[in-house]
Amino acid sequence: MQNDIEGILVSRDTIREKVIELGKRISKDYEGKDLVLVGVLKGGFVFLADLMRELSIPVDMDLISVSSYGASTKSSGVVRIIKDIDINVANKHVLLVEDIVDTGLTLKYLKELFYTRGPLSVKVCTAFDKPSRRKVEIEVEYCGIEIPDKFVIGYGLDYAGKYRNLPDLCTLSPKVYMKE
Numbered sequence: 326m327q328n329d330i331e332g333i334l335v336s337r338d339t340i341r342e343k344v345i346e347l348g349k350r351i352s353k354d355y356e357g358k359d360l361v362l363v364g365v366l367k368g369g370f371v372f373l374a375d376l377m378r379e380l381s382i383p384v385d386m387d388l389i390s391v392s393s394y395g396a397s398t399k400s401s402g403v404v405r406i407i408k409d410i411d412i413n414v415a416n417k418h419v420l421l422v423e424d425i426v427d428t429g430l431t432l433k434y435l436k437e438l439f440y441t442r443g444p445l446s447v448k449v450c451t452a453f454d455k456p457s458r459r460k461v462e463i464e465v466e467y468c469g470i471e472i473p474d475k476f477v478i479g480y481g482l483d484y485a486g487k488y489r490n491l492p493d494l495c496t497l498s499p500k501v502y503m504k505e
Contacts, residue, residue, distance in 0.1 A: 329501045334477055335470055335494035340452070343469050344372070347450060348379025351420065351467060356382055358445075359417045363410055365435070366390040368424035371481035371489070372452040372469075376422060387412045393431050404434040415443035420467070424481045425453040429463035436463070452480065453494065470494075476502060 351360075364373035366388050377386065390408035419439050426432055432449055439447045450467035457474045472494070478484050479491030484502060488495075 329488070329498050330478075330491075331496040331498045333493045334472060334475065334496050335453070335480075337480075337492040339470065340480060340494065341375075343452075344375045345379050347467050347469060348376055348381075351376075351450065352379075352381040355384075355418060355420075360384045361412055361414050361417050361419050361444075362386040363414075363419055363421050363439070364388045365421060365423045365431070366408070368481045368483065368489070369422050369452075372424055373422045376450065385412060385417075389435070391431055391435070404431050406438075413442075414439065417444055419444045419447045421447065421449045423449065423451045425455060425472075425477070426451045426463065426465055426468075427455045427458045428460040430460055432465075433461045433463050453477070453482075 360382065362373065362377065362384050364370055364386065367390065377384065387410035388408065389406065389410050392405045392407055393403060421432065421435055423432060436447050436449070448466040449464065451465055452469040454465060454468050454471045455474060456471065475496045476484070477494050478488035478497045479493050479495045481489050482494070483489045484497055
């Protein structure tokens with residue numbers, strides 16, 4: 326596995342500091358409000374777990390599973406819901422918790438979907454942001470760490486289902502994904 330990693334892009338310590346900062350902001354902004362965290366699987370689960378532990382307010386949470394990549398390094402642009410949430414979000418505030426915002430297509434779709442369910446608000450929190458790859462305009466209210474246009478793995482992000490367990494955000498060696 327180490328031969329597949331080009332290098333560490335964002336260290337686990339830097340990620341941890343950003344998660345603490347985001348937790349404080351979200352706790353302050355949603356104090357006294359009914360907040361539902363919706364983790365976007367599979368990549369967002371590591372960030373969601375860390376972020377939830379940094380919140381000082383009561384929250385509810387659920388998970389949604391969507392697919393737009395498959396085993397590719399590029400988004401297909403077609404979003405499929407694999408597993409929907411079970412919670413009714415009507416008259417509640419929804420915070421979509423995502424691992425990375427890349428093209429923005431998935432989150433645009435999810436925001437529009439959730440607004441049809443009658444929430445008070447729908448906002449986005451992401452661990453990593455890659456604005457250079459945007460295909461649609463999407464507001465990210467709680468933005469973690471901006472990263473360059475490199476293929477990244479670790480901290481929940483994968484390539485073909487592997488590498489999610491890496492504690493740092495790493496760049497994947499092109500020799501691994503150029504086989505596509």
